[in-house]
Amino acid sequence: MAKTSLDKKFDQIKKREEEKSFSTKKRSRIVSKFLNNRLAVFGLIIFTIIILASLFAPLLSPYDPMRVDLRSMRQAPSFDHWFGTDSTGRDVFTRVLFGGRVSIFIGLGSAILSAVVGIAVGCYAGYKGGWIDVIALRVSEIFMSFPQIILVLLLVSITGQSLFNLMAIFILTGWGGMYRLARARMLSLREEEYVQALRSFGLSTFTICYKHMLPNALSPIMVNITLSTAMFILTEAGLSFLGLGVPLNIPTWGNILNVAQDILILQNYWWMWGPVGLVISVFVLCVNFIGDGLRDSTDPSQQG
Amino acid sequence: MMKKEILKLRDVKVYFPVKAGVFNRTVGHVMAVDGVDLDIYRGEVLGLAGESGCGKTTLGKAILRLVEPTNGEVTYVSKEDDETELTSLEKKDMDPFRKKLQIVFQDPHSSLNPSFTIFGSLQDPLKKFGVNSKEERRKIIGDLLEAVNMRREYMDRYPHEFSGGQRQRIGIVRALCLDPELIVCDEAVSALDVSIQAQVLQLLMQLKKDNNLTYLFITHDLSVTEYLCDRIAVMYLGRIVELCDSEDLYKNTLHPYSEALISAIPVADLDKKTKRIVLEGDVPSPVNPPKGCPFHPRCPKAKDVCKTEVPTLKKYSTNGNEHYASCHLIDLPEIS
Numbered sequence: 001m002a003k004t005s006l007d008k009k010f011d012q013i014k015k016r017e018e019e020k021s022f023s024t025k026k027r028s029r030i031v032s033k034f035l036n037n038r039l040a041v042f043g044l045i046i047f048t049i050i051i052l053a054s055l056f057a058p059l060l061s062p063y064d065p066m067r068v069d070l071r072s073m074r075q076a077p078s079f080d081h082w083f084g085t086d087s088t089g090r091d092v093f094t095r096v097l098f099g100g101r102v103s104i105f106i107g108l109g110s111a112i113l114s115a116v117v118g119i120a121v122g123c124y125a126g127y128k129g130g131w132i133d134v135i136a137l138r139v140s141e142i143f144m145s146f147p148q149i150i151l152v153l154l155l156v157s158i159t160g161q162s163l164f165n166l167m168a169i170f171i172l173t174g175w176g177g178m179y180r181l182a183r184a185r186m187l188s189l190r191e192e193e194y195v196q197a198l199r200s201f202g203l204s205t206f207t208i209c210y211k212h213m214l215p216n217a218l219s220p221i222m223v224n225i226t227l228s229t230a231m232f233i234l235t236e237a238g239l240s241f242l243g244l245g246v247p248l249n250i251p252t253w254g255n256i257l258n259v260a261q262d263i264l265i266l267q268n269y270w271w272m273w274g275p276v277g278l279v280i281s282v283f284v285l286c287v288n289f290i291g292d293g294l295r296d297s298t299d300p301s302q303q304g
Numbered sequence: 305m306m307k308k309e310i311l312k313l314r315d316v317k318v319y320f321p322v323k324a325g326v327f328n329r330t331v332g333h334v335m336a337v338d339g340v341d342l343d344i345y346r347g348e349v350l351g352l353a354g355e356s357g358c359g360k361t362t363l364g365k366a367i368l369r370l371v372e373p374t375n376g377e378v379t380y381v382s383k384e385d386d387e388t389e390l391t392s393l394e395k396k397d398m399d400p401f402r403k404k405l406q407i408v409f410q411d412p413h414s415s416l417n418p419s420f421t422i423f424g425s426l427q428d429p430l431k432k433f434g435v436n437s438k439e440e441r442r443k444i445i446g447d448l449l450e451a452v453n454m455r456r457e458y459m460d461r462y463p464h465e466f467s468g469g470q471r472q473r474i475g476i477v478r479a480l481c482l483d484p485e486l487i488v489c490d491e492a493v494s495a496l497d498v499s500i501q502a503q504v505l506q507l508l509m510q511l512k513k514d515n516n517l518t519y520l521f522i523t524h525d526l527s528v529t530e531y532l533c534d535r536i537a538v539m540y541l542g543r544i545v546e547l548c549d550s551e552d553l554y555k556n557t558l559h560p561y562s563e564a565l566i567s568a569i570p571v572a573d574l575d576k577k578t579k580r581i582v583l584e585g586d587v588p589s590p591v592n593p594p595k596g597c598p599f600h601p602r603c604p605k606a607k608d609v610c611k612t613e614v615p616t617l618k619k620y621s622t623n624g625n626e627h628y629a630s631c632h633l634i635d636l637p638e639i640s
Contacts, residue, residue: 029462193415194425197478200368201429202395202402211428215419300418300464 033297040293043286050283054100063091065098065251077271084271086259096276099251102163104283106252107233110170115225117171118178123217125179126186127209133183140176148173148235152244161247166239170232181224185217219299226291230284237280253280309381310486310518311344311367311405316376318359318366322591335590336362338542339376341617344486346383349512349519351533351550353526353565357587359542360522361410364488367520368405369398380404383485403433406479410491412471416463422449423459426478433482448477451514452507469500473507480511486518494525505532527569530554538562541598542590544617548627556622558629558636560603597632605633 034040053060069089077084083092125136151173155165186209189195198208233253239245240254241261248255253276260266260273317340319333336359344350352360365371367378369390378390380401390401409415417425423445430441446456452473463471472492479487489508493501505528512519523529529536529550536553538546538561546559557563564581583602588594594601600610615630619639626639 193409193411194417196365196370197407197409197415197475198428199370200402200405200407201432201482202399203428203432207428212417212420212425216417300462 030297034293037293037296039289040297043289043293046282047286047290050100050279050286051104054097054104057094057097057101061091061094061097063094065090065095066249074269074272083275084269086256086272087265092256092272092275095251095256096253096279099253099256099276100279100283102246102250103233103236103253103280106163106167106170106236106246107229110167110174110232111225111229113167114171114174114228115178115221117175118180119182119214119221121175122179122182123186123209123214124205126183127190127213128205136179137183140179143172144176146173149239152239156244161245163246163250166236166245170235174228174232177228178221178224181220182217185220186213189213189216215298216300219295222294222298223291226287226294230287233280233284307345307348308385309343310346311520312377312379312381312387313340313342313344313363313367314377314379316340316342316363316366316378317374318362318371319374332591335542335593337366337373338590338593340539340542340544342537342544342547344518344520346485346518347516348534349521349532351529351536352520352522352539353524353529353536354539355524355565355587357590358539359590360524360539361490363539364407364490364520364522367488368402368407370407399433403482404485405488406482406484406486407488407490408472408475408479408492411495412468412475413495415475416471418463421460421462422474422477426459426481429478430481444481445477448480449474451480451511452477469496469504472496472500472504476504476508476511480515483515484517486520488520488522490522491524492521493528494523501528508532526565530569538565541587541593543598543630544628545599545631546627546629547617548622548629549625552622552625552627556627558620558622558627558634559599559631560605560633561599564604597630607633 057065067090069085072081072085072089074087075081075085075089081091081093083096086092086095121136121140125133148169151169152166155169159165190213195208195213198212236245236252237254237257240248240252241258243258245254246252248258256276257273257280265272316337317335318337319335321330322332322334323329324331338359340363342350352363354360362371366373373391376391380388380390382388382404388401390398393401416422423442426445427438427441430444435441435444442459445459449456449458454470454473458466458470458474463474466474472495475492492508493504496504508519509532511517521529521533526536533550535548536546536550537544538553538559540561546553546557546562548556548558553562554566557566560581564583567579567581581604585602588598588601596612597603597606597610597615600606603610609632613632615632617628617630618634620627620629620634620636621639622636
């Protein structure tokens with residue numbers, strides 16, 4: 001029988017398969033699925049640029065973010081000052097770069113830490129059930145029912161404004177949501193037959209729930225981490241805007257925005273709040289894109 | 305050949321509490337398995353048949369302690385005749401016996417972890433039981449994959465890349481990987497279509513021969529058990545109502561419930577007229593089983609005595625074989 005082009009193609013596929021079958025997969029499935037998602041890759045690129053720019057801020061800008069220069073007050077954007085200067089003559093571009101360090105640290109840090117706490121408790125309690133689960137559930141309800149803003153006010157008035165207070169509060173109020181998400185996934189996963197099979201081998205609870213079950217519970221948690229990163233950055237901005245967040249002398253995105261409280265600045269000096277607002281929005285958007293990409297790539301039931 | 309037990313069940317009960325009300329008080333129990341005595345002999349295929357909800361799966365899981373039995377004894381008898389009672393063991397002392405007792409599950413779609421390759425999800429049990437080198441683990445799993453007629457390379461694939469029948473065979477590989485003695489097949493083929501069923505059943509039989517296995521074959525399909533099993537136990541509402549050699553179950557049926565089940569097997573012969581015995585109603589609630597014989601509300605032959613007295617499993621003889629049944633209406637002489 002004559003060889004058609006289809007036959008040839010099939011031979012090629014077969015050859016490739018044979019070559020591949022002797023070497024184990026080099027790139028993990030999650031990574032390759034993530035890289036296939038254009039929006040997520042785009043988000044990741046912008047996200048990386050913003051983070052790198054903040055990390056290497058001193059190399060990118062000749063100015064000191066804290067130095068007051070009264071001779072160049074409230075200058076519009078120019079070649080010297082890309083985003084202009086603020087009311088005390090500090091370079092806004094530099095402040096946005098340096099502010100990114102703190103804001104991203106707070107946002108990402110609190111989101112990841114609260115996810116770690118939530119997952120650690122949620123997986124174990126959800127898998128084990130019983131009294132551990134009941135206690136964890138009640139404790140998380142107590143934390144979640146407490147209004148965040150009151151907690152912030154309380155802590156700020158007791159210990160004063162500080163970065164770590166803010167993070168501690170974000171984690172305290174944020175782990176409950178992660179915990180519930182992880183727990184809910186575990187409750188449905190623990191009835192799956194592969195879990196029963198692992199139990200029939202007598203594997204330890206730790207191996208079963210953290211190694212074998214957790215990867216299947218991760219995809220909604222990933223999205224939640226990114227969503228709460230965005231939320232924490234926005235909350236930080238909001239609290240700093242009110243003067244309750246990070247101490248005002250430390251530049252953060254929220255603290256920079258703070259000046260827009262003044263109606264005069266809001267109306268006449270758009271560069272003091274416009275660019276930083278844009279950066280916050282773009283960053284949050286990118287984080288959400290990444291979250292969507294991670295959700296799809298970590299979801300084992302989506303095979304595309 | 306002398307028959308030697310591998311597992312002895314004595315008065316095994318599994319009750320699940322039913323909770324209700326504001327204070328979550330226990331208001332009753334679902335008697336999923338209600339006093340089962342059963343001996344499983346080394347090297348046999350014991351069928352466990354019954355309709356949905358009669359407790360057959362729960363019994364299978366109770367043997368492996370995936371469900372803790374409320375009461376009763378499960379005794380494992382080793383090849384050297386050492387007896388160990390399993391239900392009273394501490395969790396960690398169970399380990400040597402977990403190797404001997406394994407299970408194949410019903411649903412091939414939920415029985416494999418979607419996040420791991422086949423090798424990834426099978427290697428942890430091997431690691432736990434002392435196969436430390438990765439090469440060796442790959443070899444064991446590869447060999448077993450070949451034993452179930454699959455390619456060795458498949459161990460690096462993910463479960464979604466396989467069909468239902470293939471997954472079920474991987475489930476069998478998992479059960480086999482620690483070289484067990486008894487495998488509980490929990491409706492192992494009922495989720496597959498008929499041609500694949502036959503394939504998997506044949507494979508199971510082949511593996512049994514090669515590895516000297518014993519099967520507890522849980523099924524609701526009596527047409528499968530007929531060809532497969534040496535003995536069959538029929539369960540109804542958490543109890544065994546009939547237990548005998550599989551041939552006798554079809555030829556000399558003693559219990560009216562088994563009779564009804566057998567009459568429901570479709571026959572591929574147009575000339576053969578079968579009389580269907582249609583059972584009325586559903587299985588009674590296991591929370592509140594009927595007084596007397598649990599089967600009496602649906603039994604076509606029920607008499608007054610059935611409503612008041614609970615029948616016990618008695619020993620009879622058909623065809624020279626032991627035949628156990630629990631019914632008041634059997635007019636064979638009881639053997640003590």
